[in-house]
Amino acid sequence: MTDATTTEASRSARELAREVLIHGPISRSELGRRLGLSPASLTRLSKPFLDLGLFVEGVEEQKGAIGRPAKPLDVRVDARRFIGIKVTGDDVLGVATDLRATAQTRAAHALGGHDVAAVVEAIAAVVREVAAASGTGDLTDVAGVGLSIGGNVAGRRIVKRAPFLEWRDVPLADLLERELGGLPVTVENDVTALTTAEQWFGAGRGLPNFAVVTIGAGVGYGLVMHDRVIVTPDSGLGLAGHLPLDASGPLCIEGHRGCSTAMLSIPGICAQLGIALGREVRYDEVLELAEAGHPLAVSITTAAGRALGRMLAYIANLAMVDTVVLSGEGIGLWRVAEGAAREALAADRDAEASPLQLHVDDAGFVSWARGAAAIAIEDAFARLRLSA
Template sequence: MKEVLPLPADSPARIVAREVLVRGPISRSELARTLGLSAASLTRLSRPLLEAGILQEGIDVQAGQVGRPTRPLDIRPEAHRFVGIKLTGDTASGVATDLRCRPTASSARPLGSHAVDDVVDVICALIGDLSAGAGFSGIGISLGGKVGSGEASGVVQRAPFLGWREVPLARLVQERLGIPVVLANDVVALTVAQQWFGAGRGIPNFAVLTIGAGVGYGLVINDRVIAPPDAGLGLVGHYPLSSSGPLCSVGHRGCSTAMLTMPGITEQLAPSPGIAPSYAEVLQQARDNHPEALSVITSAGTALGTLIAAIANLTMVQTVILSGEGMDLAAVAAEPIDAALSAYRDPEAHPIQLVREPADFGQWARGAAAVVIQQSIVGALT
């Protein structure tokens, strides 16, 4: 996979690749009609994908009683294998996938330290766990933090959970393994996965909201993932939600971090500093109507509904995909979430479609794989 610049989201070649990826097998005539292309243009755009082994021609299909049979186009999912890795402050979680981002293997390894060389060692060992005797066409790595672009592509510019600044992680891993590496912010990668392979397929405008150790926010507008340079700073984490809420670590009262993160919720129920119940225990206590836990979770649900309404109101999306290891809050606090949505939405506005997606770290790793799959397809077209 060669080094490439991303094709524009509205590039005809990119649209052809994604349409076949999502809808294949699909006849050339249907594909051309769907995309508004001539037969000659479709042939020209699909040729490099066929030559790269990304697309394949299917078995001839007779479309009707008369006329020549058509040969549909489809992805060759087994032709390329990829690995996606999600880094946290404690763990490297990985999945091996095919070209449709379907996981074929998974593994995880703890991080013994945050030293860069030690983390690279863990990443390389994890990829060895997933290889099963076969190589990979590309490696995707995602993490919570700011990732460089352009000439700084592949550089971790800031990763608070690891204590890193200006670490050329992609280059270090690529030098060790000789496999192309793509680095991405974890929420951006998860948003790409939802757009290409998940609940966002076929939806031109949607948002992704995640809750876990932090609060993450991804956005797709006109079928384009919005990922400016500051996307990895976690800016939504300090969006104000309650003037009477608790303080976050930097002194913001009632912000998203204080109200919605797993540590923010559990610390409100700690009998003394440093001694807090687990997040699962807090949610169960709320289900059991434990007064203190129920109060905290109700406030968190109201805050979550307020944030969802703000995202939908400001961006005018109608679909919000909820994910992250802390998003069980959405089920436990469904009533206050709905109440906040009703309170902060125009009654004549379209209803917001809330979609729950799996919340394990394997889904984050799959997001990293989606980014490198996208890059490999773009590379075949440039």
């Protein structure tokens, strides 16, 4: 977004854009209350967004009131197009989205290796394929690319550490922008991006406080407090990955007994049943065997369910949230272990504590990619230059 303008978007303008993006359509009175703005200031700040076609006005009836009806503000979802990318150790998945990060077209490429140049090339190929499928065939009408990756990211530009890719200190945003002819690229930790997605359009929409737990190649944890996604320099280090959950559980690859990685990650669960059966097993096979009543699979998934329930109780008790979103490519565990998880959760919660609301997001990698797009949209509004 580099529309003709004169001054960088002020903090108040960015906050206004954020509120409308997340909560729109939203009344002007509610916006004024949230942002501490007078009606005159709100009109002044919203005008450039309306002039650029980024906001639209609706009509809100004022029952019993005299005068002109209030006009709530919302984003014009088709005003800009973005591409969100999720990178794993094996694949690159991309989706094209509108301004609400609604997925439109998608594409995926398998990674042949983890060499930085090869991964950058694969990402760029997915970006171009998604753009071609959803627009004019080139990148001219794409406003930005968001990329989510499992690891620690600095300044939304540099991948400091990505264990699944065996990367350290990779200037991924710079490399991709060069490959894509200067198209703005935003890079963020995947759980942070997913948490943003859940806040925008998922089960956390409208909630000021909630947590996200992801199960997949690893175990992730995201947190929203006071309507803000919590991000620290340690985000993406996998700090929730070795939470002790079962004193008699198996060891993870780092030697922690019964930690969240050993008990809940896809590799951890597959390893347990594989050792018991004396052969390699796939994750979907573990779940299928558990559903069919296979005693070893049932024992492993039940123990995983209890571990998940304990982790949920830890989060609810310590972060003092009453809503948790469960997501990730391994969320199928919930299908076979929900009972054990809820039982363990109840056992570790005070009987008089607020009931914990659990929401399962089973959209898979699309949610991760949409989260990446949401990060790019946030950055695009921050870069926007507005006329006074």
